[in-house]
Amino acid sequence: MKPLEAASRRPLEGGASFSLGNRLCRIIWAVAWLTLARWTPPPLHRWRCSVLRLFGARVAPTARVHASVSVWLPANLTIGPNALVGPGARLYNQGHITIGERAVISQGAYLCASSHDIRDPHFQLILKPIEIGDQCWVAADAFVGPGVTMADRSVLAARGVLFVNAQADGIYRGNPAELIKLRQLQV
Amino acid sequence: MKPLEAASRRPLEGGASFSLGNRLCRIIWAVAWLTLARWTPPPLHRWRCSVLRLFGARVAPTARVHASVSVWLPANLTIGPNALVGPGARLYNQGHITIGERAVISQGAYLCASSHDIRDPHFQLILKPIEIGDQCWVAADAFVGPGVTMADRSVLAARGVLFVNAQADGIYRGNPAELIKLRQLQV
Amino acid sequence: MKPLEAASRRPLEGGASFSLGNRLCRIIWAVAWLTLARWTPPPLHRWRCSVLRLFGARVAPTARVHASVSVWLPANLTIGPNALVGPGARLYNQGHITIGERAVISQGAYLCASSHDIRDPHFQLILKPIEIGDQCWVAADAFVGPGVTMADRSVLAARGVLFVNAQADGIYRGNPAELIKLRQLQV
Numbered sequence: 001m002k003p004l005e006a007a008s009r010r011p012l013e014g015g016a017s018f019s020l021g022n023r024l025c026r027i028i029w030a031v032a033w034l035t036l037a038r039w040t041p042p043p044l045h046r047w048r049c050s051v052l053r054l055f056g057a058r059v060a061p062t063a064r065v066h067a068s069v070s071v072w073l074p075a076n077l078t079i080g081p082n083a084l085v086g087p088g089a090r091l092y093n094q095g096h097i098t099i100g101e102r103a104v105i106s107q108g109a110y111l112c113a114s115s116h117d118i119r120d121p122h123f124q125l126i127l128k129p130i131e132i133g134d135q136c137w138v139a140a141d142a143f144v145g146p147g148v149t150m151a152d153r154s155v156l157a158a159r160g161v162l163f164v165n166a167q168a169d170g171i172y173r174g175n176p177a178e179l180i181k182l183r184q185l186q187v
Numbered sequence: 188m189k190p191l192e193a194a195s196r197r198p199l200e201g202g203a204s205f206s207l208g209n210r211l212c213r214i215i216w217a218v219a220w221l222t223l224a225r226w227t228p229p230p231l232h233r234w235r236c237s238v239l240r241l242f243g244a245r246v247a248p249t250a251r252v253h254a255s256v257s258v259w260l261p262a263n264l265t266i267g268p269n270a271l272v273g274p275g276a277r278l279y280n281q282g283h284i285t286i287g288e289r290a291v292i293s294q295g296a297y298l299c300a301s302s303h304d305i306r307d308p309h310f311q312l313i314l315k316p317i318e319i320g321d322q323c324w325v326a327a328d329a330f331v332g333p334g335v336t337m338a339d340r341s342v343l344a345a346r347g348v349l350f351v352n353a354q355a356d357g358i359y360r361g362n363p364a365e366l367i368k369l370r371q372l373q374v
Numbered sequence: 375m376k377p378l379e380a381a382s383r384r385p386l387e388g389g390a391s392f393s394l395g396n397r398l399c400r401i402i403w404a405v406a407w408l409t410l411a412r413w414t415p416p417p418l419h420r421w422r423c424s425v426l427r428l429f430g431a432r433v434a435p436t437a438r439v440h441a442s443v444s445v446w447l448p449a450n451l452t453i454g455p456n457a458l459v460g461p462g463a464r465l466y467n468q469g470h471i472t473i474g475e476r477a478v479i480s481q482g483a484y485l486c487a488s489s490h491d492i493r494d495p496h497f498q499l500i501l502k503p504i505e506i507g508d509q510c511w512v513a514a515d516a517f518v519g520p521g522v523t524m525a526d527r528s529v530l531a532a533r534g535v536l537f538v539n540a541q542a543d544g545i546y547r548g549n550p551a552e553l554i555k556l557r558q559l560q561v
Contacts, residue, residue: 012271012289062387062388102386104497108484110327116291116324118370119371140466140486143346145345155492161345161362163344174362175362175548176361186493186495187495199458199478279514299514302513303478305511306560308561310511350531350547362535362548363548
């Protein structure tokens, strides 16, 4: 958890939470993804990974990122080898998001790496990085909250909403998601 | 909770739940929002609020409503000063929806102000207004159910699903959402 | 629950889970729905049902399927008389999905008839058919998991996430969804 470094600090009066540079960068990024990647057919994963890297993401060449994925800012994104980010997944990486090797982020999943300070009357933004370990599975439509770390091989079931750290091999389900059993991964 | 005033009353056989006037009005509204607002860049909040007011909504000039918000019928909408309705929020206001001063409805949140009578074999629609108090926060992807009132400063966590009224300063989380603690808002 | 019959079997290395024939068929289907149905106005239910049938779905002529519904493969779909599938519903029928007579699948609901074997390091796809009985209601934004059967007249509340079979007349709510009471349907 780290405080925001930017700007006018009165978001409820319309003040910007991010610097002008950040906002310009995101406009350019949005246009780039729309024109270079959004319409590309599913197999062109290598191309889309190159586009992400061009804008500052650290993405392994063997990662697969679908065309309908939304990324807030590529500079805040790290994706490992053979990881998969499915159709319609939202990587809301105002804070940094790291996705491990062979991890799977299924369709419609939502990783949200920021929150607001609800004690502050100005409702300041708070950035909280998310880390998804190797061989994790964030299933369809699931939600990973700000600051959450999922240890290697842990699983969040479909539509699960995770606000706590997941232990290695743990299978979590529900809203709020709870540990229901341990994964028996065959070697 | 009030019964519906309209139409043929056999929705399961395709009967319309709303009058012809209501349906025409909504077609015009959909076309208007698409052509006048849906494509506008984020900062044009004042313009989008004017469009909403033109179609009967009561919206403060300082409110901010993003372009990708969906509103079922502007005539059933009231939004207070400095309130914010974020990207992709759905205001399904078949019943009236009121959003208080400085309240924040985050991206992807869903306010659903109607239901169906599940005892009725014809499955009649039921309209149940929603009220969101001042300085409330409905966080990302959360759902506020039919007939729910959130008292001032209450919070519904991300992906929370609220079927009961929220008390003032209450923080609710989960599905179904439950009170987890009280908000300590600094003055 | 039946194992998948197709292909290369190393999805984490990019191997396809489905045969070339299946994939070509789905491309044609996607183009067909986009050009023939996706833009059609709400009342044209009969036409959209014809399009579905043309591609192998078993759909009663009196069923109603909205234009923004997504269907993975029409050949894996059965919809009974007077059933309704609302705007934005997702029928992810990698396994077969059956929707009974007069059943209502509300807007944004998600029926997901497949999963992955989390014990398998290759993460094989598993197909698990879904059956929704007569007069059931899957309310707005709810999720029906792989292999689930909802008996006649059962109800899944808005945003409910159902991983177990629902008994006849049962009303389920929450994530994971639990039985909260029985429906008193007037005759």
